[in-house]
Amino acid sequence: xxxxxxxxxxxxxxxxxxxxxxxxQWNTSGAAGSLSDLDPxxxxxxxxxxxxxxxxxxxxxxxxxxxxxxKSCLHCEDPPCVPVCPTGASYKRKxxxxxxxxxxxxxxxxYCSWACPYGVRELDEKRQVMTKCTLCVDRIYDQSLPPERRxxxxxxxxxxxxxxxxxxxxxxSAVSVAIRERGGYALMPEAATRPxxxxxxxxxxxxxxxxxxxYRSDNPQRIDGAPFEPNLPPIAEEL
Amino acid sequence: MHPALSVLLLTTxxxxxxxxxxxxxxxxxxxxxxxxxxxxxxxxxxxVVFCILGLIASFFHLGHPERAWRAAAxxxxxxxxxEVIALPAFMGVAALYGLAHWxxxxxxxxxxxxxxxxxxxxxxxxxxxYAAVKVLKEWAxxxxxxxxxxLGCASGACxxxxxxxxxxxxxxxxxxxxxxxxxxxxxVTRGAALLRNATLKPASxxxxxxxxxxxxxxxxxxxxxxxxxxxxxxxxGKSPSFVRGVLTLLLFxxxxxxxxxxxxxxxxxxxxxxxxxxxxxxxxxxxAQHPQNLYYQTVS
Ligand code: SF4
Ligand code: SF4
Ligand code: SF4
Numbered sequence: 001x002x003x004x005x006x007x008x009x010x011x012x013x014x015x016x017x018x019x020x021x022x023x024x025q026w027n028t029s030g031a032a033g034s035l036s037d038l039d040p041x042x043x044x045x046x047x048x049x050x051x052x053x054x055x056x057x058x059x060x061x062x063x064x065x066x067x068x069x070x071k072s073c074l075h076c077e078d079p080p081c082v083p084v085c086p087t088g089a090s091y092k093r094k095x096x097x098x099x100x101x102x103x104x105x106x107x108x109x110x111y112c113s114w115a116c117p118y119g120v121r122e123l124d125e126k127r128q129v130m131t132k133c134t135l136c137v138d139r140i141y142d143q144s145l146p147p148e149r150r151x152x153x154x155x156x157x158x159x160x161x162x163x164x165x166x167x168x169x170x171x172x173s174a175v176s177v178a179i180r181e182r183g184g185y186a187l188m189p190e191a192a193t194r195p196x197x198x199x200x201x202x203x204x205x206x207x208x209x210x211x212x213x214x215y216r217s218d219n220p221q222r223i224d225g226a227p228f229e230p231n232l233p234p235i236a237e238e239l
Numbered sequence: 240m241h242p243a244l245s246v247l248l249l250t251t252x253x254x255x256x257x258x259x260x261x262x263x264x265x266x267x268x269x270x271x272x273x274x275x276x277x278x279x280x281x282x283x284x285x286x287v288v289f290c291i292l293g294l295i296a297s298f299f300h301l302g303h304p305e306r307a308w309r310a311a312a313x314x315x316x317x318x319x320x321x322e323v324i325a326l327p328a329f330m331g332v333a334a335l336y337g338l339a340h341w342x343x344x345x346x347x348x349x350x351x352x353x354x355x356x357x358x359x360x361x362x363x364x365x366x367x368x369y370a371a372v373k374v375l376k377e378w379a380x381x382x383x384x385x386x387x388x389x390l391g392c393a394s395g396a397c398x399x400x401x402x403x404x405x406x407x408x409x410x411x412x413x414x415x416x417x418x419x420x421x422x423x424x425x426x427v428t429r430g431a432a433l434l435r436n437a438t439l440k441p442a443s444x445x446x447x448x449x450x451x452x453x454x455x456x457x458x459x460x461x462x463x464x465x466x467x468x469x470x471x472x473x474x475x476g477k478s479p480s481f482v483r484g485v486l487t488l489l490l491f492x493x494x495x496x497x498x499x500x501x502x503x504x505x506x507x508x509x510x511x512x513x514x515x516x517x518x519x520x521x522x523x524x525x526x527a528q529h530p531q532n533l534y535y536q537t538v539s
Contacts, residue, residue: 020462044465052462054534056445058453066459069449071534080373086310086320105309108302110472111319114240117374117443119531122468128302185450188530190442191374199450 003077003097004135005168005196006152007175007184008070011203012162015053015068019154019163023051023072023133026153031138032103036126048124050133051154067202070163072154073120073133074187074195075099081112081121090130097169097196098137103129117191135165168196240375241472242524248296250365251394251516253326254387255509256289257358258395259402260333262417264351266399266410276340278407279347283337285402290330318371322364329357362388369523376439377527382432389428390493393421394509394516400501401509415501418508422501426494429519433486436526443530458536469535475525482525489518 027050028035037047051072058065075092079099082090089105090112092098101112106129113121113130121132136152139145149156155163166175175198178184184198263282266274298304307323314320332354339347366387369378396418403410445456463470475482492515500508 017462039465046463046465046467049462049467052467054458054462055460056449056451057457057459058451058455060455067449067451071462083313083316084319084371086313086317086323087306088313089309105306106303107306107310109300109310109319110302111317111368113468113472114372114529115374117530119469119473119529119534123302123472125468187450188443188447190447191530201450 001097001169002095002167003075003169003196004140004166005075005097005175005198006072006135006155007164007166007168007178007198007200009162009164009178009182009200010067010069011200012160013053013068013070013158014160014162015055015066016159017053018157018159019070020049020051020053022153022157024049026136026139027134032131032134034127035131036124038125046125048122048131050122050131065202070154071118071120072197073099073116074118074193074197075133075135077194077196078192080115080117080191080193084115085112096167098135099132100134100137101130101132103127103131106130117188117193118195140165168198240524240527240529241475242521243300245296245298245300246524247517247520249293249300250387251513251520252289252293252296253361253365254391254516255394255398255513256286256293256333257329257361258392259289259398260286260329260336260354260358260395261392262396262399262414263336264355265417266407266414267348267351269413270410273409274407276343278403278410279340280337281406282399282402283333283340285398286333287330287337289398290326290333294326318364318367322361322368325357325361325364329354329361332357359388362391374443374530375527376442377436378523380432380435382428382435385428386425386432389421389425390516390519393418393425393497394512396421397497397501397509397512400505401507404506411505415505415508418501419498422494422497422512426498429493433526441528441530443533445533448530448533458534460539461535461537464539466538467535469531470538473529473532473535477525482522485518485522485525489515489522491515493519 024035027033035048039045051070054069054071056067056069058067075098079092082092087105087107089102091100093100108123108128110123121130124131140150142150151165155165164175164178166173168175170176178200179198182200184200186195186198259282263279301307310320310323312320314324332350336350336354339350363384366384370383373379396414400411400414400418403414446452492511497508497512500511
């Protein structure tokens, strides 16, 4: 069974909103559109987005870190938004696990958005139907595109490559490897929704190198021409 | 959660109608011989009118009311779908019950049993719409079903009492006693839910929402400069003092005053109780804290 999903690397995301912009551009122009904007240039701009990048500050000054946090539908394996829908407009595809809304069936009752704990469904104010991320279902299978372009718009747009896309049920896929080897985790595990999208944690990059090691002749990081320091312990004792 | 007027009206209006039907049926069961058919015909008409008013209100909740018929499709999984089927079924039987009394038919009691069953089924469906939302811990509890049922029955008994003042004065005393007991009982169960919700610990935290283990996390931006569907649908947007005011209103309007009025001025009991119930339903939504709100703390 295939389960397509995104893996988002919080260690790489710089909060540029390129994924938001490209998502909106693709989806407002395509089969999932239009994504309406209300008062876009006024004092109270408002609109429909499938993907939002939020920013959090972790810690207390001066020990703070800024975390940019992109958020869209997580295409849960046990999606609580699907069984509550009275019309069947919300459904999860068997073939690839994408959770979709049929805009022709949706009555705009908003019940599905109550059931989702993540706040990623948005009722379009003009069309009055429920909308959400489709994983760009209208381009990832498009045979007229070269294979490397058959990816969600947000993934293609991301300048530092913080977004991976693939099948999380295939243990060899790049997304599965990233989740496995880099501590990928799911949001709100207590909600028992089993999200398919995963996040890779922030990490501190530190150099594990002691001063004396800089002088060892076999050290690839040896500083050429550094003066010998007689006070350093003998290398044999180290080993 | 944001309390939508359409839903407040729908649940309170049909609740009163369902409760009134049960009151009519019990009256027929216990005092059939002493009552004129017109009491039941008028009562059933009231039931149907209340349900129609609720139905009209519910359409204002939908983005596409013209597609409302589609909502009956998923009755196997969705309580909303089940409600959409149970409501017209109940209305139909209530109308037939009135017609049967009007035409002097002999099978009125059988229709009464069926209508009462459907009324209870409808209470359960309506309440389960809320109780089935697992992420809303305030709602996902059997007390939600108990309260929708008891508050609806109390409302219907008040309506029956007020109606009997004009239509069947002999029934006023027993009906007001029934209403008094139901209001008192619903005070106990709704009070239990209020207490439970006041001390509820949320299952999700900002830490679990982001997957970042740090006691101090503040949102700086939610990715929208002027709010979004997520800030409109899931927050009531009122001040804590306003919410406390509604709580006072629901306690007095929904319980204290009606308890006095059913015994002293039964003609007024329903109107006051209904006002209190609107406050109760508003509070029901306002007290539910959706976990998505964790992601929407700071508009910028
Ligand atoms: S993230 Fe929300 S909308 Fe998306 S599948 Fe999960 S529950 Fe449904
Ligand atoms: S808003 Fe649309 S998709 Fe969501 S539950 Fe209602 S009918 Fe289904
Ligand atoms: S495009 Fe990439 S780096 Fe920019 S906000 Fe989106 S995920 Fe982050």
